[in-house]
Amino acid sequence: MPVPGPSPAQSSLPAAAARFGAHGHARGAEAVPAGKPALPTGPALPFGPAARPLHPVPPPASSAGPASGPVPASGPVPAPVPEAMPVPAEGAGGDLLAEPLRMAAAATAAPGPAPNPALERIIRGPSGVGTAGLFFTPRQAPPAALPAPELPAPPPAAEGRPIPGLYYHPVPEPDPARVAEVSRRIKRWAVDEVEAYPPEWEDQFDGFSVGRYMVACHPDAPTVDHLMIATRLMVAENVVDDCYCEDHGGSPVGLGGRLLLAHTALDPVHTTAEYHPAWAQSLLSDAPRRSYRSAMEYFTRAATPSQADRYRHDMARLHMGYLAEAAWAETKYVPEVSEYLAMRQFNNFRPCPTITDTVGGYELPADLHALPAMQRVIALAGNATTISNDLYSYTKELESPGLHLNLPVVIAAWEGLSDKEAYLKAVEVHNDLMYAFEAAAAELAASCPDPRVVRFLRGVAVWVDGNHYWHRTNTYRYSLPDFW
Template identity: 40%
Template sequence: MSLLSRAATPIASRETSDLVVGALLRTGPGGIGTSALRPAGGHTATAESDTPEPTRREPEIYCPEALRDDVALGDEVNERLVAWAERIGIYPGRVEEVRGANFGRLVMLTHPDSDDPDRLTAAGKCALAEWATDDHYCDDETQGSDLTLLGARLGVANAVVDPAHLPPRYAADLERAVGRDPVLRALRGAFEHLARYADIEQVNRLRQEIASLFVGYDTEGSWRASERVPPVWEYLVNRQDNSFLPCMALVDVVGGYRLPAAEYYDPRVRRAVSFAASASVIVNDLYSTAKESDASGLVDFNLPMVIAVEENCSTEEAVRRSVAVHDDLVRTFEAESAFLSATGSPRLGRFLAAVWAWLGGNREWHRGTARYSGA
């Protein structure tokens, strides 16, 4: 069946006992070119009922719903990503975990303005390579992570993302290092695939966002190495770097247009999109807390943990306060992007609408991925 003729599957209605998405924006960001990315209507969060509590209660957050759930398209992209991960060599022996994480579903949900599986796969390879860098270098000792090597590894990784230019004698050493390291091969391969669709301006944009991401990885590594819990303000500063902004930066590439650099880097646009990026990764914090924490609270850092430490409150209260931070960020992005869409170019309006859609798809993916649910 043609991808263009495949009907998207509506997202199933939630059980009344779920704590679900709060207050979907009725129209989304405005501007010419955004109508296809606007939700059809608003939704408000449901209240708790007397029915039995679900196994894993979800945070009630202010966030749009995903605009589509095309299961067949997501599965097709996911299988392409799984095959690529096996071929490159990331996550060796853990192919079913990669399949269960369902990164193909992530890109299908977060880029609803494209039905092209190859474009979606290009974005998915970038996301998967970034996740693999985090897992192999930062978080997962079973995959070879070592905090004493983190900075050096990220330095070489950045030399692959933004290619280093060495004298021939030493360039060969770098190539041998890439050949030995599946993470470096994944990063290079992701950029090679992306170059089919992104122009040099968009490629350089992604390089900058990934450089900031690597700074975020290194900062968190320093907290772990020193067993230091950062204050909340410092954690949020780092979360702006260590966020999903590299994924969001590709919404125009996947959509088949280009937001000019003058608009992408406009301080007003940068501010609004940074709010969205920080909100998107707090969603990750909320859904990954159970997987990535232990009794000491030092295995991984998340917003509820650092709030609980700084404000001396219960985990339940820290989650509520984290949700409040998330909701403030989303509402600020909503207000500022609406203004920018009304006063900026049609392409800017489309880009901001796509970022809004990305937020909804990101939340929907986190609700179901086996990476965090253990399903």
């Protein structure tokens, strides 16, 4: 695969990560492994502004964050976009870390466009008492900025207000042309190729807004085909969760057997000639297995063997987390907070950001991915985003029958707090995980300046922020509790 440039720069990586970006200029192209068909990757991503323009959003006016209304889940589909999206000229977009990159490479790089005052808060990262240790390099005082424009008051929770006090980074609105095209393709795949859902679930599929979700999380994907790799896997994972575990007939009873057989769609069974046909036929027997099988076939066409094995490993982690939660549900056991957080490190979003290099059209080699420091970064990213999901889905889960475990519920049960106090403490847990993620990413970028490491770290940070964006704006699924 080609040697990567950086992914669209991300505010949640401090400037320490950016110092090493210039090393990528000296690297040559790597060959695609023999016999491995590769997706077209398009032009190489430049260092500096991203491969397609990213339009910055204003910084939040308060701790509640910026306002944003819901984005329609469906509607008229624009004309299909080309497979390879055009790459604008240098300086065409508002890269969130473009200014720190230019400062780091000032001795060798041509001067870029003037900094955007609206980005200053995003670039600086966390501030205030106790946050200095999150940065691996001293922070510079921000330059004098023009007076910020007066922002409208935050809309009510039903219109997508972010959780007050939650630490997150705003992201640009995802490319609408890509959103429309990914949404069109994924629905066609789900309906026609794998029959993932019956007609009566169509509104729920549209309300999931998976196209907007994946475009926000992977803005550096070279083509729509690359975006579809992540989108199919995301839909397949949710089909398994819904049909085996939760909303649509899911049950903890017998879950282990169902998950094991579904996992063989990702990690094929090597058996005798006599029994192989029965196993192969079983992969078409229900929507979860059909979805896993098809999504994995598309993924392995683009991924290296190492990337495919990495994904299988992370999906095994996910399934183990499903089984722990199911066991607690069967015995009506409410885990201690530390036990719940341990479960959530496995039953979480980890398989999604871990494929950021495949979706970006490059590879983080196995030895670099396996570094303990890299594993810590990936784990913290998955943990933080999963607690964010607990917080945004809290109201939805309380309305479902039975006891649904999430962090605020567990904190309230074990620490004797009110629902509101437990929820606010869960916000603090999320923030602590985010700070730890950013500090670990900055430290790794400083200690291992391989440009592929830096790009992968940025890609994971982009995914973290895009995941929050989707939760905040998906008012079809989520609304906030009335705690403020």
